[in-house]
Amino acid sequence: MSETLRLARAHFPVTALGYGRRLGLWVQGCPLACPGCIAKDTWDPAGGVEVDAGDLLDDVRRAVAAGADGLTVSGGEPLLQAAALGSLLRGVRELSESFDVLLYTGFDFTELDRAQRATAELVDVLITGRYVATAPTKRIWRGSANQEMLLRTPLAQERYTEFLEYEPEAPPIQIETSADGRAWWVGVPNHPNTKRELDRTLAALGYTVESVSWRRR
Template sequence: MILHIARLHHPVTALGPGTRLGVWTQGCALACPGCLSRDTWEAGPEHAVGTRVVLEWCDRPDPDGIDGVSISGGEPSEQPQALAELLAGLAERRARHGWDLLCWTGLEEEPFADRCPEAYGLLDGLVTGPYRVVEAGGGRWRGSANQRLIPLTELGQERYGPWAGDGPGPEHPAKMQFQVEDDRLYLIGVPRPDDPARIQKALAAQGISLDGVTWRP
């Protein structure tokens, strides 16, 4: 089955506990004002990837060095059948390797479960709710304060429980990370509202300019 993919990253240390695989889906009709990932809104044929290819990519790193998989976007729920197929394959790897599966959605929990019932049953944790720029800085792994981090399984409660309340939760080693691929710089994690501008200013001081940044229209 085809899944529209924005990008795949490893290692990811700023979106969930431990060292993780990161899967960003492409396509989002929510278009939340202030979104930092506008480049993931529009999906085209160039983003089409077989779920089998994504699973094969997930098998490349040493599985013992992976704690889980973080799935974001874009809006993963806009591809419910492909998402379910991907998660079914990842669940097999969870059984072998002890990985957890964490997903972000701009929907609330019930609408997500209605749209993606098969996927919902495979996840260990879910971050729900639209991004609201006026409530930005929601705490660990939440872009805005209205969003909720919901453990869905016993493993999810074990891994995410300490961060599932309204506060930021215990300190976690990685807050933000950068990855460079070709001529692109990727910011991974959930920044505070002023972080992108501060990062751009700091890079400019080093003689590095950024073109086509995704947090501006």
């Protein structure tokens, strides 16, 4: 693989963005600029780091060996890098039949061009639509009521059908801390103020709150 992806961050294991334990990749660059977005640090297309798709596939292999259930790709807008992402996902598809791919895109499916659709066809679960802060939802893994969760494969239907309309009492939020006092969190808040409250709580506990959890292992 000679394609490169510009990434904002990566983390394993992720437990708040899809079924089971997952590898999470956040791509860099998004022109949609949805008001209230919790990941503004991923908007700048010049930010983040460039990573070879082959190296990322090695990361996926290690995650599979560690018992991961799937890969979640968010951002940023992943389908702006459709060619490189597609190169990665074609490799992922050859690794395991029980490893699902969940992808977040701010586009509706009808807005995708041919290359973006081709990459979307490699995905088990597609969560589509711009974030709309004035349309909150309690449905799991979605940030606003307009967003749809499309189940595109038998594996997706097996694992995710029960979650299509599921509304937990509180959204799953994963908090990670390090010995040197840094902290970050992963999840999809169901209220615009949740990010601010989480950041304040972690800061009050003495942690330096980071938006980036990129780690090369």
